[in-house]
Amino acid sequence: MPPRRRLNTFDAFTKTVEDARVRTTSGGVVTIVATVVIVLLIVSEWSDYRRIVNRPELIVDKTRGERMNINLNITFPEIPCEILTLDVMDVSGEQQTEITHGIIKTRLNDDGSVISTELLALHSSGDNAHHLDESYCGPCYGAVPKEEEGKRCCNTCDDVRNAYQEVGWAFGDGHGVEQCERENYPEKIKEMAHEGCNIAGTLSVNKVVGNFHFAPGKSYSSPNMHLHDLNIYETSAVRHTFTHNIHHLSFGPHHHTVRNPLDRTVKKTDERHFNYMYFIKVVSTRFERIGAAPLETNQYSVTSHERAIRGGRDDDHPNTMHARGGIPGVFFSYDISPMKVINREERSKSFGSFLIGVCAVVGGVLAVASVIDRGVWEADKALSRKKAV
Incomplete structure (x- = not known):
């Protein structure tokens, strides 16, 4: 037996003779419906494949x-x-x-x-002590460690505040402090009260x-x-x-x-x-x-x-x-x-699962459609025979 004819024995998809096929209106309707169903299900499979799921892990x-x-x-x-x-x-x-x-x-x-941003700074540029005499050394009002007494100068209101902070003293609004009154610090604090x-x-x-x-x-x-x-x-x-x-x-x-x-x-x-x-x-x-x-x-x-x-x-x-x-x-x-x-984030299914789903949809719908078409055809033949009698 020639090799080609040997392969024919393994053919699982045997073909019918074209002249032996019968095309019916009901078969056309079933085919159109089956095609629509296949397309809809494939679209659904594609949407499911594209869907992103969140998988939390602790x-x-x-x-x-x-x-x-x-x-x-x-x-x-x-x-x-x-x-x-x-x-x-x-x-x-x-x-x-x-x-x-x-x-x-x-x-x-x-x-x-x-x-306004112009008023955001509490101390304006005119508050700096650069205009004072170079030999000026402002008092810190005792807010310095003993080893620094007579050596440290507080020329600005901030200098006095920082000195008070270092020794843990309350400072207040600057009343009675020469540097703060010179910079109008008490007035500015009062203006900001509200x-x-x-x-x-x-x-x-x-x-x-x-x-x-x-x-x-x-x-x-x-x-x-x-x-x-x-x-x-x-x-x-x-x-x-x-x-x-x-x-x-x-x-x-x-x-x-x-x-x-x-x-x-x-x-x-x-x-x-x-x-x-x-x-x-x-x-x-x-x-x-x-x-x-x-x-x-x-x-x-x-x-x-x-x-x-x-x-x-x-x-x-x-x-x-x-x-x-x-x-x-x-x-x-x-x-x-x-x-x-x-x-x-992960996809709900792999691409391989998507292909398997598509094949299952096509095969399943065609198999069901074939059964429905065969049933309709057999019922039509039975009715025709009954009418002939």
């Missing part, structure tokens, strides 16, 4: 020694920028006091409108347990304590409060799926001695997108606590309220979770 966070950005935008409508201080501290011992780098303080009128303040920007912190807070007055450290000079806040004729509006607070880069629970939070109080605490749990999160670089960011959950604190000054620390119930302000304590969430 792992142990093994990263160490990283830094984290805290993005914030908070308005304090009832306390001026000159009084408000932002500090950061963490368990590693790092302290960032009176932060200005990466942070913008915007002075606000009592109606919430922004004061202003508000917006603080916006980014903090760079160690990715460890820590806190950042907004409190009144310059901050300084004494043994085992973090203190604030509350003199101006306490003695001001205007009743300042820590009413605040958190426009935005996030940890790390933005991702459209991450929800920040503290965004658009508004807290109001009529009490001067009031303390707000936000306890934040930060969870590291990585987003892995198809065709894009991974994004490392953080999500967080939060609980809050607020309370009125007892006023008055402590006898041991007359410049502060720290020892008697705490200090007024807004405090954010953050803790870092040991777990990490990975959100990985």
Whole structure:
């Protein structure tokens, strides 16, 4: 037997003679319907293949020694920028006091409108001491260590304030201080009494347990304590409060799926001695997108606590309220979770699964259509025979 005829014996797709085929109207209708169904199902298979699914995974966070950005935008409508201080501290011992780098303080009128940028600086260029006599050495009013007495000069109001801070003394509004009165510092403080303040920007912190807070007055450290000079806040004729509006607070880069629970939070109080605490749990999160670089960011959950604190000054620390119930302000304590969430984007099926699905659709629909067509044809023949009888 020739090789070609041998191959014929393996043909699973035997052919019928063209003259033996019968074409019917019902068969044409079934074929059109089957074709439409096949096209629709293939389109559905293609859509399923193109569909992206997010597969979350929880792992142990093994990263160490990283830094984290805290993005914030908070308005304090009832306390001026000159009084408000932002500090950061963490368990590693790092302290960032009176932060200005990466942070913008915007002075606000009592109606919430922004004061022009020309008025943002408390000290104008004319306040500098360069016009003084070269031999001038301003007093520091005793606010210097003993070894520096008679050697250190305080020629500007800021010099005196810094000297007071170093020895832990309350400074106040500068009344009675020659340098401050020369620079009209007390008058400017009085003019600002009815202003508000917006603080916006980014903090760079160690990715460890820590806190950042907004409190009144310059901050300084004494043994085992973090203190604030509350003199101006306490003695001001205007009743300042820590009413605040958190426009935005996030940890790390933005991702459209991450929800920040503290965004658009508004807290109001009529009490001067009031303390707000936000306890934040930060969870590291990585987003892995198809065709894009991974994004490392953080999500967080939060609980809050607020309370009125007892006023008055402590006898041991007359410049502060720290020892008697705490200090007024807004405090954010953050803790870092040991777990990490990975959100990985994947296609719902592989290309091979898509091809298998297409083959199954074509074969299945044609098989069902063949059965339907055969049934219709047999029924038509039976009816024709019955009519002939």
